[in-house]
Amino acid sequence: MSVYTPAEVVEETGFTLDTLRYYEKIGLLEPVERNSSGQRRFSEEHLSWLGMVRCLRDTGMPIAQMLRFAELSRAGDHTIPDRIKLLEEHEQHVQAQIDNLAARRGYIRNKISYYRSVL
Amino acid sequence: MSVYTPAEVVEETGFTLDTLRYYEKIGLLEPVERNSSGQRRFSEEHLSWLGMVRCLRDTGMPIAQMLRFAELSRAGDHTIPDRIKLLEEHEQHVQAQIDNLAARRGYIRNKISYYRSVL
DNA sequence: ATCCCACCTGGAGCGGACTCCAGGTCAACC
DNA sequence: GGTTGACCTGGAGTCCGCTCCAGGTGGGAT
Numbered sequence: 566m567s568v569y570t571p572a573e574v575v576e577e578t579g580f581t582l583d584t585l586r587y588y589e590k591i592g593l594l595e596p597v598e599r600n601s602s603g604q605r606r607f608s609e610e611h612l613s614w615l616g617m618v619r620c621l622r623d624t625g626m627p628i629a630q631m632l633r634f635a636e637l638s639r640a641g642d643h644t645i646p647d648r649i650k651l652l653e654e655h656e657q658h659v660q661a662q663i664d665n666l667a668a669r670r671g672y673i674r675n676k677i678s679y680y681r682s683v684l
Numbered sequence: 685m686s687v688y689t690p691a692e693v694v695e696e697t698g699f700t701l702d703t704l705r706y707y708e709k710i711g712l713l714e715p716v717e718r719n720s721s722g723q724r725r726f727s728e729e730h731l732s733w734l735g736m737v738r739c740l741r742d743t744g745m746p747i748a749q750m751l752r753f754a755e756l757s758r759a760g761d762h763t764i765p766d767r768i769k770l771l772e773e774h775e776q777h778v779q780a781q782i783d784n785l786a787a788r789r790g791y792i793r794n795k796i797s798y799y800r801s802v803l
Numbered sequence: 804a805t806c807c808c809a810c811c812t813g814g815a816g817c818g819g820a821c822t823c824c825a826g827g828t829c830a831a832c833c
Numbered sequence: 834g835g836t837t838g839a840c841c842t843g844g845a846g847t848c849c850g851c852t853c854c855a856g857g858t859g860g861g862a863t
Contacts, residue, residue, distance in 0.1 A: 570839085582840085583821070602841090603840080624785060624788045663786060665742065670779065677768055691810090721858070724811090
């Protein structure tokens, strides 16, 4: 089972080292193993969890809710229905964002057309 | 030419009064006329500008950039090409957001399917 | 006359999500 | 054996975009 240095995780996930430390501190990331001199060695599981975190974060989920999801995930398989519910609600939210952006984009394009017509 | 009370503008634009005052203070909103006792009376132009602001804000444009757009708008018609450029760039940005959200949404749906398959 | 309500001002405070800093450790390379 | 570089810690600071507050004014209803 391979492990990853901080630099590798930064490279792979796109999070800064400070952000990773912050996520660990607040419990969004499970405690990370250390080597003999105290440096972090991330696991495969950390990486895949960080993929999820990136997805949720980039779709606008607040940290508080990601924390809730993290707790459910740690609590065992009986929380899977709750996790499904949480993700479904979030998916709806993402869809709403998309629809909203598409509508606003229409407004912007109109404005551009108007400006073009005035030139 | 009709004017609008603060309460009416709040109602129509969905911004809070504090936000409107804040926008005026930082120059995102042109100085608002006052009645004899110092209360704001917004114009039709304010309302339509606020519509634009709402659109830009809700598509994630930072205030600094909205300010730049506001300045261009005040500077006269010769800035229309610049405004078009700014809006076009923003529209690209909005499209990128949409694409990104759609991709992330796929990831979330996959995760949901996976959870369902595990139940 | 008094009460309430909408509004005013300047300035402080807040919440979220980091981001930076000082001072220190260790391992490795020259 | 000295320097470099990646990393450590705890805690303070930053940025953005508001949001709230105290104290005050003016106008309309009872």
